[in-house]
Structure formats: C-alpha cells, structure tokens
Amino acid sequence: MKSTVLLAASAAALLAGCASGPTAEQQAALVDDARKASGALVQKLGGELKAALSEKGPDxxxxxCKERAPQIAAEVSKQSGMSVKRxxxxxxxPAGIPDAWEAEAQAGLEKRLAAGEKPETLDTWQIVATSAGKEFRYxxxxxxxxxxxxxxxxxxTIPDSVKARLAAEYPFDKATGYAPGTVRGIVSISRPL
Ligand code: HEC
Structure with a gap:
C-alpha cells in the first residue's frame, strides 16, 4: 500500500516537473548555448564570405553562400546539439521560408531595431509548447x-555578373532591395526539451 502511494507521488512530481518546463538556470544555459552557436555561425560564414569576396570576387x-552556409550550419548544429539554420x-x-514563430520573432526584432537597439546584439527566445512536447526556440x-x-x-548595387548568376540559380529570389542596417533574416535555433 505504502509503496503504491509513494510511486504515485513521485510520478506526480515528475509530471509536475515536465509541465513547469526547464528551470531558470536551465533556460539561461540554453540561451547561452544558442548565443554561442549563432555567434559561431555568423563569425565563420562572415569570415569565409569576406575572404571569398576579396579573393574570387562576388561571383x-x-x-x-550556397554551399558553405548550409555546411557551416550543419557543423554548428552538430557541435551545439541544437538545430541551427538561416x-x-x-x-x-526556397528552403529558407520562416515558420510562424520565426516570422513573429523577426518582426519583433525589427521593432526593437527601430526603437534604437543595436543590430549586432538583437536576439530573442521562448519555450514553446508543441504537440511533441516543449521546445526551446531562439x-x-x-x-x-x-x-x-x-x-x-x-x-x-548588384554587379551585372552577380545578377545573372542569381537569376540562373535562384529564379524565385526575393532577397534583394535591402538597405544597410535592416534585418536581412535570422539565425533560427531550436531544441526539443
Ligand atoms: C556573394 C553574394 C552574397 C553576399 C555578399 C551575401 N549573401 Fe546572403 N545569400 C547569398 C546567396 C546566394 C544565398 C542563398 C544561399 C542558399 O542557397 O542557401 C544567400 C542567403 C542568405 C540568407 C538565408 C536566407 C535566404 O534568403 O535564403 C541570409 C539570412 C543571408 N543570405 C544574409 C546575408 C547577410 C547578412 C550578408 C552580409 C553579411 C549576406 N547575406 C551577404 C548571397 C550573398
């Protein structure tokens, strides 16, 4: 009798733990990991992009961007244990379409940028409930x-040779017309909890 009661009590405690999600400390660790992973992606890709621009020109x-960006994202995903993409x-x-959470997150970051926050440090995160359980999103x-x-x-501002390559490789390209200091996109990170 007693052990049954104990078992029931610990199962309830476990369930309560699940329902309340990660502790504040665990959340801080997740955010820290996501900042490191997105920082690694930005640095690695930015470095390779700058080097390629000066050595090989824009073409x-x-x-x-086409081959290394997804490879670097895959490497950073593996190292961090989180899913990392742009x-x-x-x-x-065509695969870079944001889902509802990502679209809302970027819109929120754009508002904060307009309100005067520095673009380099703009980020946001949330623990969301999905049909498969809780998920950390960043x-x-x-x-x-x-x-x-x-x-x-x-x-x-786009050289003709680049325009020609973009037209050939990305016939449905929407990613032109940007002004400096705006938000081109986001690094999106997720991890099931
Ligand atoms: C040499 C040309 C080139 C330069 C310079 C460049 N990009 Fe791109 N960018 C591309 C190409 C090509 C893609 C599509 C890559 C792919 O196929 O996944 C892309 C894709 C992206 C994406 C992924 C989402 C999407 O639209 O598919 C983001 C975000 C992005 N670029 C941001 C930037 C930022 C920020 C910079 C400056 C730091 C930058 N890019 C500089 C060519 C460039």
Missing part, C-alpha cells in the same frame, strides 16, 4: 551590412 563568393521572409533559398537578427548589398541590395 565566386556566391558559392560560399531563414528570411524575403528568402533566396532567433538572432542578421543585420544587413554594406558588404551584403553586393548580393542583397538594390538592382543598382
């Missing part, structure tokens, strides 16, 4: 720097 650098409401890669703004405009700016 050659397109390959870095998405944008004006996506170039978004970090990817601000448009002057160098991004070679491939994401107005028609006037």
């Amino acid at each position: 050659g650098a397109i390959a870095v 998405v944008s409401p004006k996506n170039r890669n 978004a970090r703004a990817l601000p448009t720097q002057p160098l991004c405009l070679t491939c994401h700016g107005d028609a006037a």
Whole structure:
C-alpha cells in the first residue's frame, strides 16, 4: 500500500516537473548555448564570405553562400546539439521560408531595431509548447551590412555578373532591395526539451 502511494507521488512530481518546463538556470544555459552557436555561425560564414569576396570576387563568393552556409550550419548544429539554420521572409533559398514563430520573432526584432537597439546584439527566445512536447526556440537578427548589398541590395548595387548568376540559380529570389542596417533574416535555433 505504502509503496503504491509513494510511486504515485513521485510520478506526480515528475509530471509536475515536465509541465513547469526547464528551470531558470536551465533556460539561461540554453540561451547561452544558442548565443554561442549563432555567434559561431555568423563569425565563420562572415569570415569565409569576406575572404571569398576579396579573393574570387562576388561571383565566386556566391558559392560560399550556397554551399558553405548550409555546411557551416550543419557543423554548428552538430557541435551545439541544437538545430541551427538561416531563414528570411524575403528568402533566396526556397528552403529558407520562416515558420510562424520565426516570422513573429523577426518582426519583433525589427521593432526593437527601430526603437534604437543595436543590430549586432538583437536576439530573442521562448519555450514553446508543441504537440511533441516543449521546445526551446531562439532567433538572432542578421543585420544587413554594406558588404551584403553586393548580393542583397538594390538592382543598382548588384554587379551585372552577380545578377545573372542569381537569376540562373535562384529564379524565385526575393532577397534583394535591402538597405544597410535592416534585418536581412535570422539565425533560427531550436531544441526539443
Ligand atoms: C556573394 C553574394 C552574397 C553576399 C555578399 C551575401 N549573401 Fe546572403 N545569400 C547569398 C546567396 C546566394 C544565398 C542563398 C544561399 C542558399 O542557397 O542557401 C544567400 C542567403 C542568405 C540568407 C538565408 C536566407 C535566404 O534568403 O535564403 C541570409 C539570412 C543571408 N543570405 C544574409 C546575408 C547577410 C547578412 C550578408 C552580409 C553579411 C549576406 N547575406 C551577404 C548571397 C550573398
């Protein structure tokens, strides 16, 4: 009798633990991991992009965005144990469409940018409930720097050779017309809990 009561009590405690989700400390650790992972992606990709632009010119650098960006995201995902990718409401890669959470997160970051926050440190996160259980979600703004405009700016700022390659490789490209200092997209990170 007694042991049954004890068992029932501990199961209830376990369930209560699940329902309340990660503790404040666990949440802080998740955010820390996500900041490190998104920082690693931004640094690695930015470094390779700059090097390719100066060594091979903008045409050659397109390959870095096309091939290296997903590879770097996969490496960072593996290292961090979280799913890490880039998405944008004006996506170039057909797979880069944001889901509802990501779209809302980016809209919120854009508001904070307009209210005067620094673009380099703009991020947000949330523990969300899904049909499969709780999930940690994180978004970090990817601000448009002057160098991004070679491939994401107005028609006037994109060299003709780049325009031709983009038209050939991304016939449904929406990722042009950006001004410096705006949010080009986000690094989106998620981890089931
Ligand atoms: C040399 C051209 C080039 C430059 C410079 C460049 N990009 Fe891109 N960008 C691309 C290409 C090509 C893709 C599509 C990559 C793919 O196929 O996944 C892309 C995709 C992206 C995506 C993923 C979402 C989407 O639209 O598919 C983001 C976010 C992004 N770029 C941000 C930036 C930022 C921020 C900078 C400046 C730091 C930058 N890019 C500079 C060519 C470039």
